[in-house]
Amino acid sequence: MTATLPYAPRAEAAPVEMKLEQVSRWFGNVVAVNDVSMTVRPGVTGLLGPNGAGKSTLIHLMSGFLPPSSGTVTVNGEPTWHNESIYRRIGLVPEREAMYDGVSGWNFVLANAKLHRLPDPRAAAQRAIETVDMQAASSRDVGTYSKGMKQRIKMATALVHDPDVLLLDEPFNGMDPRQRLQLMDLMTELGRSGRVVLFSSHILEEVEQIAAGIEVMVAGRHAASGDFREIRRLMTERPHQYTIRSSDDRALAAALIADGSTSGVELGHKTGSPLLNVQATDFNRFAHRLPVFARERGIRLYEVTPADESLEKVFSYLVNR
Numbered sequence: 001m002t003a004t005l006p007y008a009p010r011a012e013a014a015p016v017e018m019k020l021e022q023v024s025r026w027f028g029n030v031v032a033v034n035d036v037s038m039t040v041r042p043g044v045t046g047l048l049g050p051n052g053a054g055k056s057t058l059i060h061l062m063s064g065f066l067p068p069s070s071g072t073v074t075v076n077g078e079p080t081w082h083n084e085s086i087y088r089r090i091g092l093v094p095e096r097e098a099m100y101d102g103v104s105g106w107n108f109v110l111a112n113a114k115l116h117r118l119p120d121p122r123a124a125a126q127r128a129i130e131t132v133d134m135q136a137a138s139s140r141d142v143g144t145y146s147k148g149m150k151q152r153i154k155m156a157t158a159l160v161h162d163p164d165v166l167l168l169d170e171p172f173n174g175m176d177p178r179q180r181l182q183l184m185d186l187m188t189e190l191g192r193s194g195r196v197v198l199f200s201s202h203i204l205e206e207v208e209q210i211a212a213g214i215e216v217m218v219a220g221r222h223a224a225s226g227d228f229r230e231i232r233r234l235m236t237e238r239p240h241q242y243t244i245r246s247s248d249d250r251a252l253a254a255a256l257i258a259d260g261s262t263s264g265v266e267l268g269h270k271t272g273s274p275l276l277n278v279q280a281t282d283f284n285r286f287a288h289r290l291p292v293f294a295r296e297r298g299i300r301l302y303e304v305t306p307a308d309e310s311l312e313k314v315f316s317y318l319v320n321r
C-alpha cells in the first residue's frame with residue numbers, strides 16, 4: 001500500500017465528528033447494542049471487545065446500513081440512517097461479506113465507484129486499487145484471492161469514493177504480518193489526514209499498536225474509553241486470581257492474609273492435590289511479596305498460575321466495576 005496518500009487531507013477547521021447518542025439495537029430478545037453514547041473524532045480509534053460484544057452491530061449502525069432501535073448516530077449533526085448524502089462520506093469494510101468469486105478485483109471496485117455515481121469511476125477505482133497495492137492482481141477473479149487479498153480489495157471498495165469516515169470490522173483477520181503492517185500504515189495515514197478511522201478487534205495488542213483512542217465494548221455495553229495506557233491500567237489494576245501450589249500452602253496463606261495485598265485466600269484441592277486460591281487486589285505488591293514470603297519461610301513455590309487471564313474475564317471485570 002502506498003506510503004503517501006493519494007487522497008486530499010480534510011480541513012482542520014471543520015473536523016469530522018461521528019456521534020452516537022444513547023444508541024441501542026435489539027434483534028428480537030437479544031440486545032446487541034445497549035445504550036451506547038460516544039464521539040469518534042479524526043484519527044484511528046480501536047473498538048475493542050470479545051466475540052459477541054456487539055462490535056459488528058455497532059459498526060453497521062455507524063455506517064447507516066442498520067437502523068438503531070433507539071438513539072441516534074450522526075456525522076457532523078446529520079443522521080447516518082437512510083441518508084444518501086452521508087453514505088458518500090462513509091466507507092465500510094465489513095468482516096464477512098459475500099464477494100462474487102467470478103468477478104475480478106478491478107470490476108468489483110469499479111462497480112462500487114459507479115454505485116456512488118462518481119464522475120470518473122475508472123480513475124477512482126484505479127486510485128483505490130493502487131492505494132492498497134493490488135494493481136498486479138486486479139484483473140484476477142476474486143475467487144482466486146487469498147483472505148488478505150480479499151481484505152485489501154474490500155478496503156479499496158471502501159476507499160473508492162474518498163470517504164471522511166472509514167469503518168473496518170476486524171480488518172486484520174487473515175492477514176500475514178507484512179499485509180498487517182501495510183494496512184496499519186495506511187490507516188494511520190488516513191487518520192492523520194483528518195479522517196475518522198474506526199476498526200474493531202478482540203486483540204488488545206493489535207489495537208494498542210495503532211489506535212490513539214480505544215473504546216471497549218462488552219455484552220453490548222460501552223465499558224471503557226481512553227488511550228491504551230488508561231485501558232492497560234484498568235486491566236492491570238483489576239483483582240487478579242491466582243492458583244498457587246507450594247510446599248506449605250497453609251503457612252503461605254497466613255502470610256498473605258497478614259500482608260493485605262489480597263482480598264481472599266482459600267485452601268483447596270484439585271484432582272487430589274492441595275492448592276491455594278488467591279485473589280490479589282494490589283497486583284504489584286502481591287507479585288513482589290509472594291516470593292519474599294516464600295523465601296523467608298523456607299517454602300518452595302511449585303506453581304503460580306493466573307486463573308482468570310482470559311480476555312473475556314478481563315472485559316467482564318471492566319463492565320462490572
Ligand SMILES: Nc1ncnc2c1ncn2[C@@H]1O[C@H](COP(=O)(O)OP(=O)(O)OP(=O)(O)O)[C@@H](O)[C@H]1O
Binds near residue numbers: 031032052057
Ligand atoms: N441479525 C441478527 N439477528 C439476531 N441476533 C443478532 C444479529 N446480529 C447480531 N446478533 C446478536 O447480537 C450480539 C452481538 O453480535 P455482534 O456480531 O455485533 O458482536 P461482535 O462483537 O461483532 O462479535 P464477533 O466478533 O463475534 O462478530 C450477539 O449476541 C449476536 O448473536
